[in-house]
Each structure stands twice: as structure tokens, then as C-alpha cells.
Amino acid sequence: MAQIQWYPGHMAKAKREISDKLKVIDIVIELVDARAPYSSKNPMLNDIIKQKPRLIVLTKKDMADADVTNQWINYYKEHHYFAMSVNLKNFKEYQKIIDQCQIILKDKKAKEQARGIKPRPIRAMVLGIPNVGKSTFINKLASRKATITGNKPGVTKSQQIIRVAKDFELFDTPGVLWPKFDDERIAKNIALIGSIKQDILPLDDLFIYALKYLSQHYPKLLEARYQLTIDFSDEDWLIHAFDHIAKLRKIKPIKGETDYDRVMQLFFSEINSGIIGPISWEDTTCVKD
Ligand code: G4P
Numbered sequence: 001m002a003q004i005q006w007y008p009g010h011m012a013k014a015k016r017e018i019s020d021k022l023k024v025i026d027i028v029i030e031l032v033d034a035r036a037p038y039s040s041k042n043p044m045l046n047d048i049i050k051q052k053p054r055l056i057v058l059t060k061k062d063m064a065d066a067d068v069t070n071q072w073i074n075y076y077k078e079h080h081y082f083a084m085s086v087n088l089k090n091f092k093e094y095q096k097i098i099d100q101c102q103i104i105l106k107d108k109k110a111k112e113q114a115r116g117i118k119p120r121p122i123r124a125m126v127l128g129i130p131n132v133g134k135s136t137f138i139n140k141l142a143s144r145k146a147t148i149t150g151n152k153p154g155v156t157k158s159q160q161i162i163r164v165a166k167d168f169e170l171f172d173t174p175g176v177l178w179p180k181f182d183d184e185r186i187a188k189n190i191a192l193i194g195s196i197k198q199d200i201l202p203l204d205d206l207f208i209y210a211l212k213y214l215s216q217h218y219p220k221l222l223e224a225r226y227q228l229t230i231d232f233s234d235e236d237w238l239i240h241a242f243d244h245i246a247k248l249r250k251i252k253p254i255k256g257e258t259d260y261d262r263v264m265q266l267f268f269s270e271i272n273s274g275i276i277g278p279i280s281w282e283d284t285t286c287v288k289d
Contacts, residue, residue, distance in 0.1 A: 031128035
């Protein structure tokens with residue numbers, strides 16, 4: 001893993017940028033990918049947002065294993081986090097996120113009102129590592145209700161806030177967090193969900209990891225998509241798997257040899273698109289702390 005590193009400098013920069021915005025917001029909406037909620041979570045987020053109320057939203061629930069997603073939601077609840085899962089391709093689900101933020105902040109708002117503070121819309125900020133759905137979330141909401149409300153106290157010109165629903169405002173740019181990928185398993189998971197480029201890892205290692213994982217957890221999906229059942233006691237299982245997928249998908253050999261790169265490209269693009277079926281790359285047993 002020598003070529004992959006997690007630079008503290010990246011986090012320091014994100015922390016500075018986010019801390020500035022935090023001063024004027026009521027709640028952080030932290031997006032993680034439901035297929036790998038632990039790996040796609042930035043481990044330093046607590047340190048960045050401190051006591052700010054937070055809603056953890058597991059996106060892409062349509063691409064994840066529903067049982068495992070429920071396990072994660074229960075896990076977060078047990079640990080006193082507010083969490084929910086959504087499919088951001090379905091606009092109807094957006095209101096649920098807004099409603100949940102209102103619920104989380106209800107007591108705070110009531111207290112403010114009791115102290116005579118004039119009610120104002122909730123102001124939220126979306127945070128997450130690349131590819132978890134931040135722009136999808138903001139753009140879909142913004143395109144429906146694009147009332148730009150810059151020039152607010154505490155909000156600089158470069159920070160636009162949009163009213164996206166009655167009593168709900170959002171920063172128009174998300175806080176992008178650097179994924180942590182100095183742990184090999186986490187690096188592989190975030191490559192498989194498309195949050196880092198797959199070719200930053202040795203692709204054959206990633207291919208082996210994915211095949212082993214799918215054989216163990218989702219053998220039926222592997223069988224249905226590739227008619228592939230792997231016998232790991234066969235020392236040539238990997239070559240056989242490559243040859244099998246190449247033949248099935250009619251991938252042309254190069255000088256009589258299976259085109260391994262094309263097999264892997266096809267496999268990873270199908271994994272990324274979710275076409276193989278709902279897959280979760282980790283359940284709550286992966287949590288270390
Ligand atoms: P980011 O800003 O956090 O980097 O993520 P972004 O919104 O760009 O989303 C990354 C990809 O994930 C997009 O696909 C987006 O449509 C898809 N996506 C986001 N949320 C969900 C979800 O809940 N379910 C599913 N199935 N997909 C989701 P894309 O192929 O890059 O773009 P597009 O062609 O879909 O627009």
C-alpha cells in the first residue's frame with residue numbers, strides 16, 4: 001500500500017473550509033454510501049463538526065443490501081446518532097431528510113423561541129467524501145426551489161445559501177471530505193463504490209478481493225450475472241474466473257491470451273453501476289472502536 005496515502009494536510013484544509021461555514025449553520029447532513037457506510041465515512045468528522053447537530057444519511061440504498069442497511073441504521077441509533085437511508089434518485093425521499101432535520105432541531109428551535117428569538121429557517125450543510133451524492137442532493141433541491149439568499153449575516157459572498165423548502169436553507173456547495181484510505185480494506189471498499197479511482201490500487205488485487213467477497217456473501221448474484229461459482233481449492237481459480245468471464249462476454253483474446261484488463265474493466269463498471277444487484281461491502285462487524 002506504499003503508493004496510497006492519507007495526507008493530514010488534506011484534512012487540515014477541509015477542516016478550515018468547513019469550520020468557517022459551520023458558524024452559520026444549524027445542522028450537518030453527512031452523506032455516506034449505504035454500500036460501505038464505515039469506509040465512506042471520514043474518521044475525523046467528529047473532530048471537525050464537534051457538537052453541531054448531525055444527520056447521517058446513507059445514500060444509494062437502492063444499490064445496497066437492505067438487511068445490511070437496516071443493521072447499520074440500528075447501529076447508529078444504538079450509538080445515539082440520527083440516521084436514515086435514502087435513494088437520491090427518488091425525489092420523494094428528499095422531504096424525509098428535511099423533515100428529519102426539523103425533528104432533530106425541534107427542541108433547540110423551541111428554546112430559541114421561548115427566549116424571544118425570531119423564528120428563522122433551518123440552515124444546513126452537506127458533507128461527505130467524493131461520489132456519495134452531495135451534488136445530486138443539492139442540485140435536485142436547488143433546481144426546484146432556487147431562491148438565492150446570499151447577503152445574510154455571517155454568510156460571505158462566496159457562500160451562497162439557497163432556500164430549498166419552506167423553513168429550510170442549504171449551502172449551494174458541499175463540504176468535500178478526503179476519504180481515509182491508508183487501511184487496505186477501506187481503500188478497496190471505497191474504490192469499489194467509486195469514491196477513489198480504482199486504478200490507484202493494483203487492479204488484480206481489487207478483482208480478487210471483490211470475487212472472494214462476493215463468493216462468500218452474494219454467491220447467487222455472481223452466479224446469476226456471470227454463471228460463476230468459484231472453487232477456491234483449485235489453485236488456478238483466478239485464471240479460470242478470468243477465462244470464464246471473457247468467454248461469456250465474448251471479450252476478444254490478445255495474441256491468444258485472455259484480455260485480463262478488459263475483463264476487470266467490465267467487472268468493475270458493472271459493480272459500480274449496481275447492475276449485478278444490491279451489494280453491501282461491509283456490515284457493522286467491521287467497526288473497530
Ligand atoms: P458527489 O457530489 O458526492 O461527488 O456525488 P454525485 O452527486 O455526483 O453522485 C455520484 C453518482 O451517484 C451520480 O451518478 C449520482 O446520480 C449517483 N447517485 C447519488 N445518489 C444516488 C442514490 O441514492 N442512488 C443511486 N442509484 N445513485 C445515486 P453518475 O452516474 O455519476 O451521474 P448521473 O448520470 O446519474 O447524473
